[in-house]
Amino acid sequence: MTAATIFYALLFYAAFLLCVIGLVYKIADYARTPAPLKIPTTPAPTTAGGVVLRMLREVGLFESLFKANLWIWLFGFMFHVALALVLMRHLRYFTEPVWFWVAWIQPFGIYGGLAMVAGLAGLWARRFLVERIRYISTFSDHLMLALLAGIGISGLLMKFVAHTDIISVKAFFLGLMRFDWQPLPTQPLLLVHLTLVALLIAIFPYSKLLHAPGLFFSPGRNQADNPREQRHIAPWAAALEKAKP
């Protein structure tokens, strides 16, 4: 067992824990906090079923962003779809035997990797080229893009330039999942890739990546427009009501 193996095994456990604890805490916190008033951005669906459809359009198609700005939509959508594809492609490192659909998408996943980096490049370029977006960009916005781009590029390099021993990588991750540690190859590109991925996992709940769970809790999008039909009252507001003479 090399020091690298031990280090990365611990790193991934820690990152995973940080991520899960942070996410559970945040989601519980969102769920616990009341939304005392009906504030959907209208026109909004009037039924729960309609709200589900609205959310699906937001999550799957980025409907509002599409209305707002085609360029941001294009790059943002490209990046997210590509990322989803790449993540699905990577499932092969965590499943044995590899699920059939994961095997099936392998070739597309490669295009996904390219599209992901291209999307990121577009998003990043906007932060320099568009004055308004340059103004609002913070250091962490750039770092986040750098992190994702680093992951994408190191991954692509391993695919196209310097192959790594993916059989051992898979053995390492299956070992992690089964608490039966296996040696990790120490190719530098791989280590860079894995370090950045672990970092991304770890900071997910503590950064603006919270937009992912946040969307589902946004009252502007997830409330049905039915205030006249159904009385809506938060617990603290109800308490206020009882306290009245």
Next chain:
Amino acid sequence: MAAAEVVAPPLKQYPVIPILQAGAMAHSKPYTANAAIQQAIGFPGELVEDWQNKAVAKLGDLLHKYRGLKVYLDACVHCGACTDKCHYFLGTGDPKNMPVARQDLLRKVYRRYFTWAGKWFPKLVGAEDLTREVLDEWNTYFNQCSECRRCSVFCPYGIDTAEITMAAKEIMDSIGMGQKYSNEIIGKVHKVGNNLGLPGPALLDTLQSIEEDLKEETGQDIRLPLNQKGAEVMVITPSADFFAEPHVYSLIGYAKVFHAAGIPWTLSTHASEAGNFGLFIGNYGQMQKIATRVREAALELGVKRLVVGECGHAWRVAYSFWNTLIGPFDFLDPNYPVPQHICELTYDLIQRGAISFDKSANDKYVVTFHDSCNVARASRMGGIPGGQFEIPRAIIRAAANKFVEMDADSIREKTFCCGGGGGILTDELLDLRVKGALPRMEALKNVVDSDGVNFMATICAICKAQFSKVLPYYKFNMNMVGGVHQLVSNAIRLGPK
């Protein structure tokens, strides 16, 4: 403090996203409420000692009460989709009027005191201490947001800057840095019953003289009853409808509709105000207290239905919040929506053939319709989403022959605020109001030039007051703006039934 020079930007044919002019509106601030105004509605009279800790504590309190605030402060990814959506940014070029930059004024403080990353790596994530400079910036730029929600339409997470502005105003009120205009008005509602401070006897006088004028004009006994016990409908309308122009023409329109349809109705002194500035300052308690007068008046007069006059934010509060704040309305007639918008009522009567129009009475007008933000993006009319767009238009089409739409990006849910909403309809902010009206004025100019539009109908008291004031700065006639029920009033057939 002398009011700043008021400068209207030139109108362009196509909307152009301005080049950033940092600090362009840094001078624009509202008058601060004095101790008497503040204390009358339960806020500290002046900036409290230890305001910094109190403000942070208040933010913490709000974060526990409002999920929206918490999610909105967390979820923004600085994508920039909202940056060119605010009329105040488009009209001023001040980058802090970009919705996301406005949010960031509060977000940086939230990050600093309430997030792990902001506590340990403030520089990295743009977290900042709440200093006097930051507080002053809040006062400046949160009073340059009309809480119109246009940005929320376009944000991929539905982040609503209005909610963040309301939270900031609530925090500022709680530490004694209130805004004079809004807080003074709230005081008046509690004391006199309406925003304009019009006492009961004066109201009665006004209504009677309108009745006399109507008798002379139409030969009919069109009533504007006040405090009529047992009337079927109680109308709650913005107090501007009682004596401001063009508002009063819409009030006359409501009266004619009730007269023609034979529905007994009444106004109330106790609830002689539909407006609810509790919304603008983000204060749940105030909003509830102001709304409670409506419930009390309805019970006292024993009416069966509540109908709300032409007012945008009032309709938001009525439609979206009354049931929560002052419901349940089990003492009212369940066959009608509670509350009902006057446009819903009129539309319904048109559908049933209970009222009819002589459209030619409006032939001098080429009409367009300005959707008011709170109606468009924070409420509904009728049974289906978007009814708030269709119903007023259907009424206009029924009452007038010539109707033209403005640019598609400036109407319906994408409508631009008049520039005077959210509690900034005050003279010291006139420069801001004029500049904020720019996108609407550009869209209007285009239909004026192409179709000869000479009447912009709207269903909001603030829009009417704001446009009357601002139109001349853009070389339009101030009488171009008016209510939907003003058109109804011109054209409705009053023949004896």
